[in-house]
Amino acid sequence: MAKFVIEGGRKLSGSIPVYGSKNAALPLLAASLLTSDTLHLANIPEIRDIEKLISILEGLGVKVGRSGDAVTLSAKKIVPENLPAEAVGALRGSILLVGALLGRIRQVQLPRPGGDIIGARPIDAHLDAWRQLGAKVCDEGDSIRIDGSSIKAGPVVMREFSVTATENILMTAASLPGTTIIHIAAAEPHVVALSELLNLMGARIEGAGTHTITIQGRSSLGGATYTNIPDMLEAGFFILMAAATGSELTVEKVPVGDLRLFFKKIDDIGIAYTFNEESAQVIVHPSKLRAFNMQSLPYPGIPTDLQAPFAVVATQAHGSSLIHDPMYEDRFKHIAELQKMGAKAVVCDPHRVVIEGPRQLTGQEITSYDIRSGATLVMAGLVAHGKTVIHQAEIIERGYADLTERLKSVGAVVYRE
Secondary structure, three states, rough: OOOOEEEEEEOOOOEEEOOOOHHHHHHHHHHHHOOEEEEEEEOOOOHHHHHHHHHHHHHOOOOOEEOEEEEEEOOOOOHHHOHHHHHHHHHHHHHHHHHHHHHHHOEEEEOOHHHHHHHHHOHHHHHHHHHHHHOOOEEOHHHHHOOOOOOOOOOEOOOOHHHHHHHHHHHHHHHHHEEEEEEOOOOOHHHHHHHHHEEEEEEEOEEEOOOEEEEEEOOOOOOEEEEEOHHHHHHHHHHHHHHHOOOOOEOOOOOHHHHHHHHHHHHHOOOOEEEOOOOOOOEEEOEEEEEEEEEOOOOOOEEEHHHHHHHHHHHHHEEEEEEEEEOOOOHHHHHHHHHHOOOOEEEEOOOOOEEEOOOOEEEEEEEEOOOHHHHHHHHHHHOOEEEEEEEEHHHHHOOOHHHHHHOOOOOOOOOOO
16 A cells, blocks of 8 residues: 655745546547557556546457557457456446447446445446447346447437446447437536547537537448547646745646636635636636635536545634535545644535634645545645655555656645545
């Protein structure tokens, strides 16, 4: 098990870059299964979850080359029976392989869905959408088999604004001749990114970024070259980190247009910043922080993956702040760890927490339980006086590349054991 050790209480300064989006990179990589031609992808972050997915793709027969953040994939021949149940169960994002495999070979068998494949998030929305296109889903006890031999283009009404389900149906529909219309589609920037890639591969997709997407599919898709989008979650995290530490910090490559409501909320909090959309650069200035109410919502709302870092900001804001995450339960594991550090916080129910500030945090031994909570604890360690030790730091590395090195470059005292 890895540990991050942080000597906190220091101001940060300089510039920190935002890397490629993890949530966009996973479906972009999965789309390689849709064609026997080569995909060239750039700005793919070098993180654990990406490496796991690449390993699964290689097991399926995809030839993968990597040089820094550039990845080349060639899936001339697929061996679907090599889909490893254990690896798929360990990586929630591997559910995206199903949409691409159905598009390419029309048959998929995967481990029984549930906590092991995508945590506590069921895949009912995925299965229901494939059924609407004509797929047959068979429960075989420890696994589920999807027969797509009769699948056809047509209308799909999603059960919810599920990002991965929307991406899965996009990939399947891109390989179906005819018109598929996805209603109640997710509108996140990574859905748009996947649509842009599929268009380059030969599909015709309109409406990505809205809740109704129209896909003109093709029986044969080609290769393409595509540059991944910047990670809006990293950008938001670094901006909140600068605010919580009272630092003057420049965040580079910020997708400002993807974070409109986020910026509105930090205006309300009193976080001072300047930005230039042309240069995609945001400069955060030291500010007196005000208490706030914040609710995470599907895009274009504030992402659920950004609500945890707001908790550290709330510990430094003046007054009582309410953070509400109606989307998922069990997203407040970081609160108990912040309480150990001196935060005054009350979890009202699985969806709401109230935090009083400002409070002086002190370094403690704490534990990372998931990617976003873990990153939040890194932020808390930078705010706190004294030494913070974060256990299970490898979980954080699933979503953030070179995090300790980037933090060191702006003056943080942090190292990995």
